[in-house]
Amino acid sequence: MKVIETDLPGCLLFEPRVFGDERGYFYEAFNHDKLAPLGLAPKFVQGNVSRSERGVLRGLHYQWPNPQGKFVSVLEGEVWDVAVDIRRGSPTYGRWAAAVISAENKRQFWIPEGFAHGFVVLSEQATFHYLCTATYDPQADAAIRWDDADLAIDWPVSNPSLSGKDAAAPFLADIPADRLPSYEG
Numbered sequence: 001m002k003v004i005e006t007d008l009p010g011c012l013l014f015e016p017r018v019f020g021d022e023r024g025y026f027y028e029a030f031n032h033d034k035l036a037p038l039g040l041a042p043k044f045v046q047g048n049v050s051r052s053e054r055g056v057l058r059g060l061h062y063q064w065p066n067p068q069g070k071f072v073s074v075l076e077g078e079v080w081d082v083a084v085d086i087r088r089g090s091p092t093y094g095r096w097a098a099a100v101i102s103a104e105n106k107r108q109f110w111i112p113e114g115f116a117h118g119f120v121v122l123s124e125q126a127t128f129h130y131l132c133t134a135t136y137d138p139q140a141d142a143a144i145r146w147d148d149a150d151l152a153i154d155w156p157v158s159n160p161s162l163s164g165k166d167a168a169a170p171f172l173a174d175i176p177a178d179r180l181p182s183y184e185g
Helices: 032-038
Strands: 002-005 012-015 018-020 024-027 046-053 058-062 069-077 078-085 096-102 108-110 115-121 125-132 139-142
Touching: 002 078, 058 078, 069 078, 069 115, 078 108, 078 125, 096 108, 115 125
Parallel strands: none
Antiparallel strands: 002 012, 012 108, 018 024, 046 125, 058 115, 058 139, 069 108, 069 125, 078 096, 078 115
16 A cells, blocks of 8 residues: 655545456455554544535535544545645644545545545546544534635635535634634644
8 A cells, every 4th residue: 555645744645556357456445454553543433425426516524523534535436635624723724635536546535533524526426435433423513615715725626516504614714713623733
């Protein structure tokens, strides 16, 4: 497995070794023992799958309290995936990292607790898979505006299809401090 560091410490991309032949392919999608030497020992308690059409943007989502770390991949199609550091006091607060992940490149993205997450579908459809370190908590569910000018995320779309929740999400600067995680540096 190849590990690729992003500009955000703790947010990592993984490229698994793929073994293929005329019958298809196989790759190891997760191995706790291989991640442990990297300081990662996530305990996944929930797995989710979403399917979306081209131009659908989901995010930027997070939970606070009861934060979720997410290990994401794409089973079909291609997405542009984004993580944003929203930990108050972090040296990288408000910065983002992004990567194209797809069924073809089989990349996986680790988004630690304390980061917001979102993606936009680049292919006709995409089936998105993510493992979470905490179960969904409706009381802790939160979002940040995808087009927050202070974040200046370089989304590859200008007019995405959004849910009502995502369209009405607040800007990061408007979120009360007690609704954001703190940096534990």
